[in-house]
Amino acid sequence: MSTVLGDRSNSEKKSKKVTTSVLQQMKVNNEKIAVLTAYDYSFARLIDQTKMDVILVGDSASNVMAGHSTTIPITLDQMIYHAQCVVRAIEHALVIVDMPFGTYQGNSSIALASAIRMMKEGGAHGIKIEGGEEVINTIKIITQAGIPIMGHLGLTPQSIYQFGSFSVRAKEQDEAKKLIEDAILLEKAGCFAIVLEKIPAMLAKQVTDSLRIPTIGIGAGKYCNGQVLVMHDLLGMNASFKPKFLRQYAHLDEVITSAVSRYIDDVKKNNFPNDLESY
Ligand code: KIV
Numbered sequence: 001m002s003t004v005l006g007d008r009s010n011s012e013k014k015s016k017k018v019t020t021s022v023l024q025q026m027k028v029n030n031e032k033i034a035v036l037t038a039y040d041y042s043f044a045r046l047i048d049q050t051k052m053d054v055i056l057v058g059d060s061a062s063n064v065m066a067g068h069s070t071t072i073p074i075t076l077d078q079m080i081y082h083a084q085c086v087v088r089a090i091e092h093a094l095v096i097v098d099m100p101f102g103t104y105q106g107n108s109s110i111a112l113a114s115a116i117r118m119m120k121e122g123g124a125h126g127i128k129i130e131g132g133e134e135v136i137n138t139i140k141i142i143t144q145a146g147i148p149i150m151g152h153l154g155l156t157p158q159s160i161y162q163f164g165s166f167s168v169r170a171k172e173q174d175e176a177k178k179l180i181e182d183a184i185l186l187e188k189a190g191c192f193a194i195v196l197e198k199i200p201a202m203l204a205k206q207v208t209d210s211l212r213i214p215t216i217g218i219g220a221g222k223y224c225n226g227q228v229l230v231m232h233d234l235l236g237m238n239a240s241f242k243p244k245f246l247r248q249y250a251h252l253d254e255v256i257t258s259a260v261s262r263y264i265d266d267v268k269k270n271n272f273p274n275d276l277e278s279y
């Protein structure tokens with residue numbers, strides 16, 4: 001099932017793209033939505049071939065691409081660069097790009113200008129913004145400009161220094177109540193989906209059941225309408241990062257270090273290149 005975007009390309013393949021209305025319909029049909037992050041052309045091309053529904057150019061690029069311990073340092077220009085690399089590879093998935101810290105909080109005009117840059121220069125199909133009530137005006141202004149927004153509630157990593165830790169959010173009744181209220185506000189303000197990060201599964205179910213728009217969980221249990229993971233985590237690029245919610249589908253850390261070690265060995269022993277690999 002997919003809605004055909006009215007693009008002018010002749011290619012049948014290119015026109016069958018996932019849209020926000022496809023995701024809405026998937027919720028109605030009880031069909032789960034698969035979301036994965038990507039940050040560069042080569043991985044995005046492979047992921048798109050799998051018929052992933054949504055590719056998220058997450059500001060987790062700050063962690064897994066740049067090596068920072070938080071998502072705070074990554075800039076708008078850097079996120080635009082990652083978006084451009086990913087979008088160039090995509091024929092099928094909806095590409096949503098995170099607005100980085102400092103580009104949308106507090107001032108709706110600056111937020112709109114940042115979002116427009118992400119769409120025009122980055123080529124994003126939509127953006128993701130962290131927060132609830134405090135960003136509602138901004139979300140209204142950006143959606144009124146025709147830009148699709150995915151919300152993000154629960155553990156919002158850009159606020160890590162306010163939370164003080166990466167532990168599960170909204171375990172207490174007050175925070176859970178605010179999260180449900182925020183989710184409803186985000187839907188009313190025009191978000192097309194909401195990421196729920198690291199909250200109790202039964203709270204995620206309650207939010208999911210209260211909304212018409214889909215919820216996408218990460219560490220939020222099985223009742224969300226879809227799931228998202230960071231690509232490097234799913235592929236097991238860092239064996240020491242293994243939070244409870246993560247399932248590693250490969251151990252690329254071993255595959256990569258073993259391949260590179262064999263290469264070093266061959267170079268040292270003058271086994272590479274051989275005659276067939278020479279001109
Ligand atoms: O930046 C990111 O990768 C994210 C996901 C973990 C939801 O926001």
